[in-house]
Each structure stands twice: as C-alpha cells, then as structure tokens.
Amino acid sequence: MSRSQPNTRRGQGVAADIETVARLAGVSTATVSRALRGLPHVSEETRARVLAAAAEVEYVASPSASRLASGRTRSVGVVMPYIGRYYFGQVLAGAEAVMRGSGYDVLLFALPDDAARRDFFARMPLRRRVDAVLIITLPLSGDQVSRFRGLGVPMATVGMPMPGASAVGIDDAAAARTATSHLINLGHERIAMIGGGLSDAEPNLFATPGQRASGYRAALAAAGLVWRAEYEVDGRYTSLGAEQAMGQLMSLPRPPTAVFAQSDRMAIGAMHALRITGLGCPDDVSIVGFDDHEVAEPLELTTIAQPMPEQGAAAAKQLLSALAGGEAEDVVLPTHLVLRATTSTPPSRRHVNRREADETRAGQPE
Numbered sequence: 001m002s003r004s005q006p007n008t009r010r011g012q013g014v015a016a017d018i019e020t021v022a023r024l025a026g027v028s029t030a031t032v033s034r035a036l037r038g039l040p041h042v043s044e045e046t047r048a049r050v051l052a053a054a055a056e057v058e059y060v061a062s063p064s065a066s067r068l069a070s071g072r073t074r075s076v077g078v079v080m081p082y083i084g085r086y087y088f089g090q091v092l093a094g095a096e097a098v099m100r101g102s103g104y105d106v107l108l109f110a111l112p113d114d115a116a117r118r119d120f121f122a123r124m125p126l127r128r129r130v131d132a133v134l135i136i137t138l139p140l141s142g143d144q145v146s147r148f149r150g151l152g153v154p155m156a157t158v159g160m161p162m163p164g165a166s167a168v169g170i171d172d173a174a175a176a177r178t179a180t181s182h183l184i185n186l187g188h189e190r191i192a193m194i195g196g197g198l199s200d201a202e203p204n205l206f207a208t209p210g211q212r213a214s215g216y217r218a219a220l221a222a223a224g225l226v227w228r229a230e231y232e233v234d235g236r237y238t239s240l241g242a243e244q245a246m247g248q249l250m251s252l253p254r255p256p257t258a259v260f261a262q263s264d265r266m267a268i269g270a271m272h273a274l275r276i277t278g279l280g281c282p283d284d285v286s287i288v289g290f291d292d293h294e295v296a297e298p299l300e301l302t303t304i305a306q307p308m309p310e311q312g313a314a315a316a317k318q319l320l321s322a323l324a325g326g327e328a329e330d331v332v333l334p335t336h337l338v339l340r341a342t343t344s345t346p347p348s349r350r351h352v353n354r355r356e357a358d359e360t361r362a363g364q365p366e
Helices: 018-025 029-036 044-056 063-070 086-101 114-123 142-149 172-185 208-222 239-250 264-276 308-323 347-362
Strands: 075-080 105-110 132-136 155-158 166-169 191-195 232-234 258-261 286-291 302-305 336-338
Touching (some): 029 044, 075 086, 114 142, 155 308, 166 308, 172 208, 172 258, 172 286, 172 302, 191 208, 191 239, 239 258, 258 264
Parallel strands (some): 132 155, 155 166, 258 286, 286 302
C-alpha cells in the first residue's frame, strides 16, 4: 500500500493555511486576504471563488496574522479630555459601537489636565498602534495638531474641527440662539447666561462656550434687548459653579427673570440655588439647559437636545470610510428645543394676566 500524501482538504485533520486557499482559488495570498476581509478592489467572482476555497478546507484567518500581513492594527485611538462626564461618555459610546461592529478595537486616552497632555504628546503612544484617530472635543495647540498629523493616519474630530481631519458636530451658536429666543418669546427681557470660560481667572480653551455665548447675544440683539455684562456669569461647566453663579445673579439690583445655562449640569446647579433661597423655577426664574442629559426629563428641565451618540457614530463612520479609501465629508447634526416645566412667562406678566382675568370675571353678571 502506498503512503498517503498530506491533505489539507476538509476531514483530513490538518489545518489549512492561506497558501492552500490561494492555490485552490487560483489567486495570490494577498487577494485571499483582501477577499476574506471584505476589502475593495476584489471582483465579486474572485471573492466568491476565494470564499468557496476557504470553506472547502475550513480555513479561518488568524486575526493577528491578518494584521501583520496587511500592516493594519485593527485599532482606533480615541483621545478626549474626560471620560466620566455625560457628553463625552455618550459620544464615546456611539463611536465604540460602530467600531466594534466593524471589527475594530478602541484604545482610549483621557487628557484631563496639562500634565496628562504633556506626557501624552511627549510619548505619542498612538504611533504604530492604531489605524486611525478620533479626537473628541479636545482643544489643541498648533504643535499638538502637527503631532497628530505626523501619525499619517485618518483622523476625525467631534466638537472641535482640526486641520487635516474630518469633523462632526452641531451648530452651537444656532442652538443657543434657539434657547434664548424661547425665553424671549415667553416675554422675558432680563435674560442671563451661565456659561464657561467667562472669567480671566479660569479661561476656557474649548470653543463651545464662546459659540453658545455668541448665539445668546445674537438672540438678544435680534429682539432689540440690551446686552448686560453682569448677566453673563461663569459657572465653570459644573453644578457647584452654576449654583454660585446663580447666587451672584439673584443678588443683582435687578435680577434676571430667566437664565440660559450652557449645559444641563449647570442648569441643575442653578435650579438648586433657587430652591435653597426659597425661590421657584419657573415661578420666579425660568431656566433653559443644553444637552438633554439623562436627568433632564425627570427634573422636567426645558433644554436643547443634541444627538451625542450619533455624533460619535458619524465620526466613526468617517474613519471607516477613509480607511476603505473613501472620502469623508464634514457633518453637522441637528439640535432641537425640548419643552418641559422649567420655563414660563415672567412673573410680572403672569400677575397682569391674573389681574385681567379677575377684572373680566368681576365684570360678568352673576
């Protein structure tokens, strides 16, 4: 009996390799790799032939070998200033879901302060470890932008555009104008804003506070209302900061009857300040927030809703498109006003309306 030769076909118990699949399909190993990973520039006929050959010998591509052969890491770096804050977590969740669904891992880097940033850019731990980079609302210097661009991989941003990267975001100025116009339409004239980066002591490097401030001021100007510097106070984008800011506003000789808070977190702090001073919302002061945080609905907070997970998902799709050789276009997603119970007409107008109603009732025959 002649000795049988090794056989890598199904049922022979010997693991097949990529060369075996290539011989059966009559193509190169590179074509096999591209076909099995679903990459472009492989005809449907060739892809079908490769898949049939791989199935015949029960070939399963090794992820690590595939990465080595392609020069790809199948990883995307995500760089952001904070992890625990609601907005950043929501954007990250949207991006991660898209990446995971496409077989990519996420390497996450949080840079909450100057020391973390200096260390990150000194080491640049993304080099040769990622195929693309997603930057979420992170202010950058010119040198830091250059360091990112030096990686030579596709980049996308959320919240803060960057040269050389595709961008996803919202129109913060237009959204703030919508929030302020809502208060104006209710009849408020003394409208304050609690924002961020409004003090010289704690300047804010983020672009968002300035854009929302410009929308607030534009709405006042369009309505013919006088802008008052004392009505713009710094809440530092924290609940405690906003609580202190609200106390400052209510101590003014002519306190506001309405407040636009640049985030729901600050709106909640402002509402707490009113409660501890015995004032009500909206009975004494109306408040509009921004974000539609998960606690906004149970607190009945009127707010501007922005699509946070959708922004992360859109940025991830931009990167996947770039990695596949496509063109990524900038995306601006819509926002909308969510009406709840923290806004109403100003107290003076409610008093007039009640007096007029009482007078009307008094004049009616019994």
